[in-house]
Amino acid sequence: xxxxxxxxxxxxxxxxxxxxxxxxxxxxxxxxxxxxxxxxxxxxxxxxxxxxxxxxxxxxxxxxxxxxxxxxxxxxxxxxxxxxxxxxxxxxxxxxxxxxxxxxxxxxxxxxxxxxxxxxxxxxxxxxxxxxxxxxxxxxxxxxxxxxxxxxxxxxxxxxxxxxxxxxxxxxxxxxxxxxxxxxxxxxxxxxxxxxxxxxxxxxxxxxxxxxxxxxxxxxxxxxxxxxxxxxxxxxxxxxxxxxxxxxxxxxxxxxxxxxxxxxxxxxxxxxxxxxxxxxxxxxxxxxxxxxxxxxxxxxxxxxxxxxxxxxxxxxxxxx
Numbered sequence: 001x002x003x004x005x006x007x008x009x010x011x012x013x014x015x016x017x018x019x020x021x022x023x024x025x026x027x028x029x030x031x032x033x034x035x036x037x038x039x040x041x042x043x044x045x046x047x048x049x050x051x052x053x054x055x056x057x058x059x060x061x062x063x064x065x066x067x068x069x070x071x072x073x074x075x076x077x078x079x080x081x082x083x084x085x086x087x088x089x090x091x092x093x094x095x096x097x098x099x100x101x102x103x104x105x106x107x108x109x110x111x112x113x114x115x116x117x118x119x120x121x122x123x124x125x126x127x128x129x130x131x132x133x134x135x136x137x138x139x140x141x142x143x144x145x146x147x148x149x150x151x152x153x154x155x156x157x158x159x160x161x162x163x164x165x166x167x168x169x170x171x172x173x174x175x176x177x178x179x180x181x182x183x184x185x186x187x188x189x190x191x192x193x194x195x196x197x198x199x200x201x202x203x204x205x206x207x208x209x210x211x212x213x214x215x216x217x218x219x220x221x222x223x224x225x226x227x228x229x230x231x232x233x234x235x236x237x238x239x240x241x242x243x244x245x246x247x248x249x250x251x252x253x254x255x256x257x258x259x260x261x262x263x264x265x266x267x268x269x270x271x272x273x274x275x276x277x278x279x280x281x282x283x284x285x286x287x288x289x290x291x292x293x294x295x296x297x298x299x300x301x302x303x304x305x306x307x308x309x310x311x312x313x314x315x316x317x318x319x320x
Contacts, residue, residue: 025074026050027157031086032059033286034137035079035105037298038147041172042154046161050075055292058256059285064088073097076157079150082106084134101153108149109142115184116195116215137284138210140180140302144173175299180213183306187214194313199281200243202262203254206283216309218252218281221261231261240265244274250312252281256288279308 027047030036036051043049050071053062072078078096080086082104089095096102136142151169155162187194195215201207204222211218221239222231243251243265251266253259259278266276282301 024048025071027075028077028079028154029068029071029075030078031080034143034284034298035081035146035150038143038150038172039077039079039154041297042147042151042165042169044164044168046158046164047076047154053286055287056256056289057286059085062088069095073100075100077101077103077153079103079105081137082134101156103150103153105146105149106136109136109145111139112141114212114215116188133209135206135209135283138207139213140176140210141213142209143298144176147173147176172297172299176302179299179302179306183214186310187216197313197316198246198248199252199309199312200239200248200250201252201254201281202239202259202265203252203257203281203283206254206285207252207281210281210305214309236261236264240268243276244269244272249275249315250277250279252308252312253278255280255282256286279312281305281308 026049028039028043028049029052030039030049031052033051033053036049039047040049052064052068052071053059072095074097076099078100080089080103083089083092092102092104137146147169151165154165187197196217197215198217198219199211200221201218202221205220207218207220210216219242221235239261251262253262262278266278269276282305284298284301287296287301
């Protein structure tokens with residue numbers, strides 16, 4: 001009987017070990033949607049790419065798991081957003097495996113001058129500047145630099161695939177450049193320039209870099225760089241009055257988070273027969289499960305943002 005039990009335990013352990021050895025780990029692991037999307041667009045079928053944060057999950061609420069840590073250790077390339085965003089990373093030098101290249105994406109871009117004079121923008125305080133720097137990926141000119149940087153690391157992993165990888169990267173960069181350049185022209189050219197247009201964003205301070213790139217003044221309800229559930233009634237009243245006093249009929253909301261404050265403002269102003277419409281301004285942190293299944297890209301989200309901003313600007317000219 002003891003011999004049989006011993007054989008059974010050995011058999012079970014063998015099955016477990018074989019199962020573990022057959023696990024396929026992704027080549028590239030990313031912490032947030034932008035770098036996940038950039039990497040997968042370049043990779044095609046040549047590399048497997050994994051997003052740690054499940055679709056539909058708010059990134060600021062994410063908690064790393066032991067399985068995530070194993071994925072990172074087994075990966076060839078680990079791309080994270082920054083130490084300020086990915087606060088669970090305690091030691092960059094030890095988080096990867098022996099063959100893992102760890103890439104802090106915030107170190108791979110430099111600010112490109114804006115195509116207009118900056119004095120048209122509202123002055124930025126230190127907190128707003130910090131928020132802009134932390135959400136660097138919302139500026140498409142930065143995104144293009146990030147794609148190039150990821151491309152070079154992927155080529156280093158497998159130089160034999162350089163031509164295919166470079167072709168895909170250049171195609172994606174071209175798509176983003178066209179969207180960005182067309183919107184820049186929309187904002188800056190013609191007799192009735194839209195530079196300096198003010199948008200009211202009932203979310204955390206995440207779209208400043210996007211706004212600066214295109215000459216938009218984005219006023220956020222939450223000045224902090226993270227979503228904040230603690231909002232005083234005075235802050236809400238001040239923001240509501242600001243919207244009404246400036247004859248604004250559009251408020252922008254962020255992705256995934258429930259727009260409690262925005263809905264409160266809509267109801268409050270409806271009591272005063274003041275019409276207000278909500279439009280999304282996506283910060284690219286993560287995507288919904290539906291968007292993920294449909295393969296929505298950073299470029300798609302950029303295009304959505306542009307169309308929503310155009311709608312607000314166009315309708316504002318009609319209201320004025």
